Amino acid sequence: MIRSKKIHKKYADLEADIDAIIQNFETAGKAFGNQDRNTLKEFRLGYQEVIVKSFRVPNIINQIAYKFFRKSKAERSYTYANKLKELGVGTPDPIAFYEFETLFLFKNSYYLSVHVEADLTYRALTTNLNYPNHEAILRAFTRFTFDLHEKEIHFLDHSPGNTLIKINKDSYDFYLVDLNRMSFGNLDLETRIKNFARLTIHKSMVEIMSDEYAKCIGEPFEKVFQLMWQQTEAFQAKYHRKQRLKKRLKFWKKYD
CATH class of the missing domain: 1.10.510 (Transferase(Phosphotransferase); domain 1)
Incomplete structure (x- = not known):
């Protein structure tokens, strides 16, 4: 499996800890929110809580599309979060996104952001x-x-x-x-x-x-x-x- 990732410069010094969260996603963390379509879990990262969203493996057509033609949901989430922050719009701070794929197909992806305690x-x-x-x-x-x-x-x-x-x-x-x-x-x-x-x-x-x-x-x-x-x-x-x-x-x- 081929892994790619992008970590926000604010969290670069926590790269090893973020890697560990992704590696242990299935067995660690606390379930958070709606689990209908994708899996969300809460983890501790340094001094704060973070939310990790695991996007389910897409159907075979989208596995090809995300591999060669389209940006993944995880990458788009990270990119749009940064754009919103630049425009002064509220959104949880983006931390990183991870993608896993084979030579010809896209598989898992993850998006990490800071947990906002909302009312x-x-x-x-x-x-x-x-x-x-x-x-x-x-x-x-x-x-x-x-x-x-x-x-x-x-x-x-x-x-x-x-x-x-x-x-x-x-x-x-x-x-x-x-x-x-x-x-x-x-x-x-x-x-x-x-x-x-x-x-x-x-x-x-x-x-x-x-x-x-x-x-x-x-x-x-x-x-x-x-x-x-x-x-x-x-x-x-x-x-x-x-x-x-x-x-x-x-x-x-x-x-x-």
Whole structure:
């Protein structure tokens, strides 16, 4: 197996310890967060806690694509994290990424970042509409998203679990995670508003975000809300169609 890696210069003196984390990933560390698609674990590195994301081995087509044509999810996560930091956008400090491959196929990859102790994620706002200072946090999040757009950042995985929130005395800090899908460039109004589509099913939350975004961008509330609610409903319809299709496929496989 061929190994390649890139370690941030801030952590270069911990290279041996980082190597050991990757070597012992399967048998050490503490499981962290959602384990549905990839594996996340928490490790101690020097004086701080770090999160290691192990991306599952891709299908055979993507093993070829990542080997010869595309950057891996781990590399993209590391690259985008550094770019976000340069642009003044909150994200856990990137530490390193590792890749393992054969002569012809891509296999495992890992992304390491500093563990941010968050008070909540955006998801908490969707599951508890009575969360303390709910509207103030939601409006601050909307301004944060507007700032992303103004900096020409299109976060393609802008979904409930991918923004960490830290509560200060009278303000909020936001940190983006799960960074491997992003694009950069000027965003038109439709693209900006569509970026909110995956965040909530609650019309009341969409109304608040629309109101705040309309103030930020200088557009009428009615126009922004109509677009945002339309995109939200379209995403939900598409999501539920996919879920129904998955159920049918599972049913057919069961009796195949």
